[in-house]
Structure formats: structure tokens, C-alpha cells
Amino acid sequence: MELPVISNAAIPNSGCRSGATADRGALAHLPDHIRVRVQDHPCYSEEAHHYFARMHVAVAPACNIQCNYCNRKYDCSNESRPGVVSELLTPEQAVKKTLAVAAAIPQMTVLGIAGPGDPLANPERTFATFRMLSAQAPDIRLCVSTNGLSLPDAVEELARHNIDHVTITINCVDPEIGARIYPWIFWNKRRIRGVEGARILIEQQQKGLEMLAARGMLVKVNSVMIPGVNDEHLQDVSKIVKAKGAFLHNVMPLIAQASHGTYYGLTGQREPTQFELQALQDVCAGDMAMMRHCRQCRADAVGLLGEDRGEEFTLDKIDAMEIDYGAAMAERARVREAITAELEMKRALKAVPKFEEAATREETTTRNLRVAVATKGGGLVNEHFGHAREFLIYEAGPGECRFLGHRKCTPYCMGDESCGDGETVLGQIIAALEGVEVVLASKIGFEPWNGLESAGIRPNGEHAMEPIEEAIRMVYDEMAAAGKLDTVVVDTVARAA
Amino acid sequence: MALEIVNACIGCHACEPLCPNRAITAVMKSGQPLFAIDANKCTECLGDHELPQCAEICPIEGAIVDEYGEPLNPPGSLTGIPFALFEQIREAECHR
Structure with a gap:
């Protein structure tokens, strides 16, 4: 598809x-x-x-x-x-x-x-x-x-x-x-x-x-x-x-x-x-x-x-702001160029065919996996679980990974010292993550970690600051290698199609 | 005869450019425009348009009234929201 x-x-x-x-x-x-x-x-x-x-x-x-x-x-x-x-x-x-x-x-x-x-x-x-x-x-x-x-x-x-x-x-x-x-x-x-x-x-x-x-x-x-x-x-x-x-x-x-x-x-x-x-x-x-x-x-x-x-x-x-408009425009041009160069490099890297991987993957019959990612931009796994106002949802398969959309939520930790409503909020987050099996964040606290696990969602903080799609690929390959994706429990792609 | 803009107005500016007599103006009050119709200039669009233009485009029920205080767009006439639900609307009003 x-x-x-x-x-x-x-x-x-x-x-x-x-x-x-x-x-x-x-x-x-x-x-x-x-x-x-x-x-x-x-x-x-x-x-x-x-x-x-x-x-x-x-x-x-x-x-x-x-x-x-x-x-x-x-x-x-x-x-x-x-x-x-x-x-x-x-x-x-x-x-x-x-x-x-x-x-x-x-x-x-x-x-x-x-x-x-x-x-x-x-x-x-x-x-x-x-x-x-x-x-x-x-x-x-x-x-x-x-x-x-x-x-x-x-x-x-x-x-x-x-x-x-x-x-x-x-x-x-x-x-x-x-x-x-x-x-x-x-x-x-x-x-x-x-x-x-x-x-x-x-x-x-x-x-x-x-x-x-x-x-x-x-x-x-x-x-x-x-x-x-x-x-x-x-x-x-x-x-x-x-x-x-x-x-x-x-x-x-x-x-x-x-x-x-x-x-x-x-x-x-x-x-x-x-x-x-x-x-x-x-x-x-x-x-x-x-x-x-x-x-x-x-x-x-x-x-x-x-x-x-x-x-x-x-x-x-x-x-109240003092602005040098000319300098601001020059800075925008510089930043834009840097980002464009970064994106071009990433595209070029993606374009390099990985024949071996592709060949081995074709033989396997692993199922798809939905992953939620906490990010504050830059295409990286770089947001704490507790601070995330939304999660990006990706679906990874043996050969590809596609972006499905985002799910909004109330942050687990609102930033003040007490996370008083933590439990109710976590329940809402878990409900918003329906269908998701893995959550990637730069850091996940002890309490939400346990809550996620008991809801059947794997928290994962090992890929902090890594590019989102690479992190998902690694998680997918790891789970596939461990045989955790072998059995077709729910074929989400077939259902969506 | 003249129409009047009352408190319900949300200051959306839609009516202002439509007035054939330029009778609608706004004064700024704490950052929000407060619209009013100059009764001396308002003709209720007689001779210019078939229907009073301000009331035809106004999105807010009850915001424009005639000389008897009767709204040209009574409650429910624009949104189709049933009367029974009006209490809920008042409860839902945003208090900033």
C-alpha cells in the first residue's frame, strides 16, 4: 500500500x-x-x-x-x-x-x-x-x-x-x-x-x-x-x-x-x-x-x-522590542540555508539503497507496528514524555515507515512541582495512544513508565536526540529480531485499507 | 427610523463596509472595537437595498435591533440552535 x-x-x-x-x-x-x-x-x-x-x-x-x-x-x-x-x-x-x-x-x-x-x-x-x-x-x-x-x-x-x-x-x-x-x-x-x-x-x-x-x-x-x-x-x-x-x-x-x-x-x-x-x-x-x-x-x-x-x-x-530588520532577514536566510542543507543531506542518505537489509526483510513476515513519538521539532526524539502536548504517530513495517498523524494530549507533568493529576492525565494519554505499542521520548519518568507498561505500551527512552525515523527503524528491527513482531495479531494495514 | 447595534455585537467589522450611508463606525474600547449606528444617518437601507445590509450579514443573533428594540435576527434564526439549548450556551460563555 x-x-x-x-x-x-x-x-x-x-x-x-x-x-x-x-x-x-x-x-x-x-x-x-x-x-x-x-x-x-x-x-x-x-x-x-x-x-x-x-x-x-x-x-x-x-x-x-x-x-x-x-x-x-x-x-x-x-x-x-x-x-x-x-x-x-x-x-x-x-x-x-x-x-x-x-x-x-x-x-x-x-x-x-x-x-x-x-x-x-x-x-x-x-x-x-x-x-x-x-x-x-x-x-x-x-x-x-x-x-x-x-x-x-x-x-x-x-x-x-x-x-x-x-x-x-x-x-x-x-x-x-x-x-x-x-x-x-x-x-x-x-x-x-x-x-x-x-x-x-x-x-x-x-x-x-x-x-x-x-x-x-x-x-x-x-x-x-x-x-x-x-x-x-x-x-x-x-x-x-x-x-x-x-x-x-x-x-x-x-x-x-x-x-x-x-x-x-x-x-x-x-x-x-x-x-x-x-x-x-x-x-x-x-x-x-x-x-x-x-x-x-x-x-x-x-x-x-x-x-x-x-x-x-x-x-x-x-x-518594547528593538529589532534590526535587515539583520533579521540575513539571519533568516542563513538559518533557512542551514536547514535546507541538513534536509538535503538527510534525503541523500535515505536515497542510498540498502540492498542487504531489503533482501533479508523481504523474507520475513513481520507485522506492522505503531509508534508514538514525543518531539519538539527538528525531526528528533527530543521531548520528555511528561512535557509532550502531542505525540506523532508512525506506522512501521518491514520495509517502510509512514507518518499517520498526531494525537493531542494534556502533558503528564504540567511543569510545576507536583504532578497531582498525573494518574488521570496518564489515563487520558494512554487512551489517546490507542493502537500504539511503543512510545519514544527523550526521557520517561518512573511512574508513567509503569503506567504505560501495564497498559501494554512499551516506553522507550533509549533514542533521545536521534532522528525519529531512524529511531523507529532501530526499535522495529530490534523487536523483529527478538521475534516480537512475528505473529500477526492485528493487521492494521489491512484494516485501514 | 434607524437600526441600533447593541451589546451582543462581537465587533467583527462585517457590517461596516456594507452601509450605504456610512452610518456605522467603531470606537476602540480596551482594544476591542465598539460599533454603533448613527441614527441620523441610518435609513435602514431604504432606497438603496431591499434589505438592511448590516442585519443581513450580521452573524450574531440579537446584535442589531430596530427602533422598538426588536432584534432583526432573533435567537435561533441564524445558528438554528434550538431554544432548549440556549441555557447551555450561556453556561459555556468564555469568561476570560
Whole structure:
């Protein structure tokens, strides 16, 4: 089973890799100059997201549609989901913040505008921000995400500002299904409800996608998986958007808690399980390059994917910073070059065929193994178990290893002296790690170690600071050699397929 | 006749550019925009649009009221959330 991941699409395969193959890489169909545009973008490249940072600036408050998973009232600083922001910025403030962040975090390659409303429903604020940034920080890539309703009208201007990537959220191509997701849209000076509103929205999304693709702009499609509403339908969506020129499909799980005050949250619409999400991603992957490392960021997120350093860059804190913008840009160029060189070296190493290993592996019939990894970036096993806010899940087989996604959790140890809620939290972490047999972390405390073991999960702290995929390969080979992977207990791949 | 923006407004800016009379403005109060409609300028869009534009795009139920204090978008009319669940919404309000 081949599951292309864009990061190492064109690399000949051997050993442990993120699932791409040489001949059928997810981005193999793209010309080189486009692939280059993607490989240092954390939101597009699974490999890049360990190294490069991004930020969103919240300049776009207005929206022109209502989604049943969104509540425009909420604005909590302790909540993390799309559409939530703490501080709305003017374009001038947004530029100031972007330059401050890009000076403090030289790994920053990408600035996106994603809300909290719809960026293209706020064209003046959105484009004013882009215009200033492309003049003042030309090395930073600009992206925008949209619900698509105003997209056809904006394509011209997006192209003019040299916007690199556009993300369209497309949850359906069938207006009947759309009516269960979007209660209304604002169109031609009036609110249009139900199937008619959904029909117009879908038409605009598809038209916008075609127009962007015709101009050679990179389009990613986001879809929210809503069990019982569009879960089966998303397979068709995936095929259609690929045919129209989208290069990546990101199927995300619905977030629906009653405490968020959304229609879905309050009416008991359930969220998909991690297994259901992965199964759908696997099915769609037959037709379309899938993104699996999305963290469903806030519209004002800052830093590496999975972390949010927004608190360090509030407006008053930025005012107090002294920044040498020229030096910051030079430092970014240096850091970017170093990371790119490191990644190229890693790709080259992976490309060296290991014939002997491959030959011996083919004879064995070991089963697949799911491994959870605690990392804070850099592609390394470098986070303490107790500090991890999420685990990256990989599935290793005899000849390959692929990234499946991430599972969020409350850290076992919140950093203060007492880990008072440790036991309950550990229970939640173990539940989040369903299906996982090994946990890799740079360090694992005595108590969680025992808890994990009694739950049938092997804690492993022997691979601290090692590259994730190499560490997984070593663990896999070790367990295979010890005969621990011989018997096919649960064939997870077969189930997913 | 004039419409009014009340406390429920979340300051999303959606209405402001749509007003044909430029009657909607915001003052900043502790970092948040506080929107208001100038009653002398508001015509409820009569003569310009079939429907009052601010109320047509507003995503918040009850945020815009007419001269009698009646909301143009009453509870449940935009989100479809049933009345029985409104208590839950109030409980869920985020207190920062």
C-alpha cells in the first residue's frame, strides 16, 4: 500500500521513510520549481513542519458564511482551534508583529491570513497586509485560506500580490449535504439559506479552484470530516478537487464540544475518532496526496506547528522590542540555508539503497507496528514524555515507515512541582495512544513508565536526540529480531485499507 | 427610523463596509472595537437595498435591533440552535 507524503516525494525509497515512493510521490506530478516552493512550507510538507515555523495574523474578522462548526462569539485565549484569536490586528499592527516574530524566530518561512473570519471577505485588510509585507519582508511566503465564496473575485489580486499558496475549505460538492453544514451565506446583498446558499458556495469554490489552478497557483483543499454528514462524501470531494488541480487534500476532524457553543457542539454531533479519520485519509490517499500533520491552528498561531508562541508576541510586548530588520532577514536566510542543507543531506542518505537489509526483510513476515513519538521539532526524539502536548504517530513495517498523524494530549507533568493529576492525565494519554505499542521520548519518568507498561505500551527512552525515523527503524528491527513482531495479531494495514 | 447595534455585537467589522450611508463606525474600547449606528444617518437601507445590509450579514443573533428594540435576527434564526439549548450556551460563555 502506497501512501505518498509530499516531503520526500522524489526520493528513491529505502529503509524507513515517510511513505513516499520514487515513482508515485505525492508531488511527482508537479514541476520542480513548484516542488521547491513547497518543501520549506511547514503546512504543506510533513518533513518541513519539523523545522520551519509559520504564523497567522488575525486581520480578517468578517465572514460571509456561517458554518455549523463555528461560533463567532468565542475568543478564548486558552482554546486552540481555527477561528479563535485573542487579539484582532490592523494591517499595520500585523506587519509589525510579523516582522517581530520573523526576527525572533528565524525559522519562520510563512505568513498566513486565515481569519478569524474569512480573509477574502475582508479584502482591504487582507491585501493591505500582503502589500506591506511583500515590500518589507520579501523572503517570507504569503498564504491565505478561504471558504471560497469570494474567491473568484479575488484571484486576480491574489496573483498580483504573489501569493504562494491558497487553501480552500471545501466540505462538500453536493448542495444537499452542504445545507447540513452551512445554514446561510451572504451573497448579492442578502442572506441566502439552505440548499440554495450551499449551491452558490459550492459553485464559487469550484470556480475559484479552477481559476487558481489555471494560473499555476498552488491550491490545498481543507475538508472537515463530519461523521454521518460528509464522511463518505469526502472521497468524491477528494477525486474532484484533484481533477481540478488541487495538489494536496487535508481532511481534518470536526471539533465539536458543547462548551464551544457551536451548532454541532450543542446538538450532539459527534467528532470522528482518530481511527475513523486515518481510515478516511487512507482511502482518499488512493486518489490524492493527503496531508496528515495538520494541527488545526488558531487564526493567530505563532511558531512551529503544534506549538503556539503567540503569548510572546502580544502588541505591547512587540512595542518594547528593538529589532534590526535587515539583520533579521540575513539571519533568516542563513538559518533557512542551514536547514535546507541538513534536509538535503538527510534525503541523500535515505536515497542510498540498502540492498542487504531489503533482501533479508523481504523474507520475513513481520507485522506492522505503531509508534508514538514525543518531539519538539527538528525531526528528533527530543521531548520528555511528561512535557509532550502531542505525540506523532508512525506506522512501521518491514520495509517502510509512514507518518499517520498526531494525537493531542494534556502533558503528564504540567511543569510545576507536583504532578497531582498525573494518574488521570496518564489515563487520558494512554487512551489517546490507542493502537500504539511503543512510545519514544527523550526521557520517561518512573511512574508513567509503569503506567504505560501495564497498559501494554512499551516506553522507550533509549533514542533521545536521534532522528525519529531512524529511531523507529532501530526499535522495529530490534523487536523483529527478538521475534516480537512475528505473529500477526492485528493487521492494521489491512484494516485501514 | 434607524437600526441600533447593541451589546451582543462581537465587533467583527462585517457590517461596516456594507452601509450605504456610512452610518456605522467603531470606537476602540480596551482594544476591542465598539460599533454603533448613527441614527441620523441610518435609513435602514431604504432606497438603496431591499434589505438592511448590516442585519443581513450580521452573524450574531440579537446584535442589531430596530427602533422598538426588536432584534432583526432573533435567537435561533441564524445558528438554528434550538431554544432548549440556549441555557447551555450561556453556561459555556468564555469568561476570560
